[in-house]
Amino acid sequence: MELRHLGRTGLRVSRLGLGTLTWGRDTDEHDAADQLKAFWEAGGTLVDTADVYADGGAEYLLGQLLEGLLPRRDLQIATKAGSVPDPDRRFDGSRGHLLGALDASLERLGTDYVDLWQVHAFDPFTPLEETLQALDIAVSSGRARYVGVSNFSGWQLAKAATWQLASTGAHTRLASTQMEYSLLQRGVEREVLPAALDLGVGLLPSSPLGRGVLTGKYRHTTPADSRGASELAAFVAPYLDEEASRIVEAVAIAADGLATTALNVALAWVRDRPGVTAPIVGARNAQQLRAALSAESLSLPDEICQALDDVSAPVHRYPDQDWSTL
Numbered sequence: 001m002e003l004r005h006l007g008r009t010g011l012r013v014s015r016l017g018l019g020t021l022t023w024g025r026d027t028d029e030h031d032a033a034d035q036l037k038a039f040w041e042a043g044g045t046l047v048d049t050a051d052v053y054a055d056g057g058a059e060y061l062l063g064q065l066l067e068g069l070l071p072r073r074d075l076q077i078a079t080k081a082g083s084v085p086d087p088d089r090r091f092d093g094s095r096g097h098l099l100g101a102l103d104a105s106l107e108r109l110g111t112d113y114v115d116l117w118q119v120h121a122f123d124p125f126t127p128l129e130e131t132l133q134a135l136d137i138a139v140s141s142g143r144a145r146y147v148g149v150s151n152f153s154g155w156q157l158a159k160a161a162t163w164q165l166a167s168t169g170a171h172t173r174l175a176s177t178q179m180e181y182s183l184l185q186r187g188v189e190r191e192v193l194p195a196a197l198d199l200g201v202g203l204l205p206s207s208p209l210g211r212g213v214l215t216g217k218y219r220h221t222t223p224a225d226s227r228g229a230s231e232l233a234a235f236v237a238p239y240l241d242e243e244a245s246r247i248v249e250a251v252a253i254a255a256d257g258l259a260t261t262a263l264n265v266a267l268a269w270v271r272d273r274p275g276v277t278a279p280i281v282g283a284r285n286a287q288q289l290r291a292a293l294s295a296e297s298l299s300l301p302d303e304i305c306q307a308l309d310d311v312s313a314p315v316h317r318y319p320d321q322d323w324s325t326l
Contacts, residue, residue, distance in 0.1 A: 001043030008200030017046035019282035024057025034286035050080035063110035078116035093123030093131035117144035121151040148176030154191025161199040184210035202277035213239040214266035267295040
């Protein structure tokens with residue numbers, strides 16, 4: 001698998017990442033091991049998790065697999081901290097919470113360091129400089145090699161990255177931002193992606209297949225074994241409207257013309273967007289994951305990319321982009 005630099009850093013990661021959102025909850029140890037092995041055999045290196053996935057179960061399961069299945073040095077482990085199970089405060093970006101969460105993650109993962117440590121979301125109740133100081137401490141102490149953020153808006157990302165670059169003292173620049181990005185969700189193109197490109201921050205798209213809808217599985221019905229038929233139905237529902245259906249049909253037509261799958265077309269489109277380092281792909285089992293990994297060999301023709309751009313284009317109005325072009 002092709003490797004890419006993560007933002008403006010020396011870290012090179014596979015251009016597809018493996019997500020572990022369901023590990024330790026819907027994905028058991030056997031299926032997780034099969035996925036990790038298939039990913040590694042395909043040349044994948046970046047594995048993404050978080051301290052809240054399965055209440056820490058995903059990290060623990062990944063740590064167990066690293067003990068005997070694969071050499072730690074062959075993978076880049078990315079995790080996140082900052083989400084908390086508190087209805088009154090969903091995110092805690094305080095220095096104390098973040099560093100304590102990192103120590104707990106390292107223990108579950110069974111490793112001395114993570115390759116990429118990410119703030120899971122912006123905390124409006126903690127001064128941003130306090131949150132960013134926690135990232136500096138994580139790197140200077142050797143517990144994290146690189147740092148990033150997740151679910152930051154355009155202004156939040158720009159403020160954080162600029163503080164790291166411009167404030168006095170030695171600070172670790174942000175390597176990445178993880179955001180939902182797909183043909184069904186192009187909102188990051190308004191402000192987040194332009195900021196990331198300008199600041200040299202790599203984008204790690206989550207839900208690159210539109211929460212599974214872009215595979216075409218929901219074109220005619222809702223499969224009984226799908227997320228749309230489970231307790232996660234509300235997660236899928238926003239992408240089952242008429243506009244989404246039009247985009248899914250365009251992807252299906254492109255896939256037919258290229259003699260490939262809708263999954264491969266949708267994944268190749270987001271993988272090769274400007275500023276993208278590595279879409280994070282989750283799967284229920286190794287068979288699903290191998291289907292996604294087969295997109296590695298697909299490069300979309302320019303005319304196909306343009307057609308998909310046109311059918312899924314987000315509405316840009318002042319001040320989303322240069323006012324003189326509107």
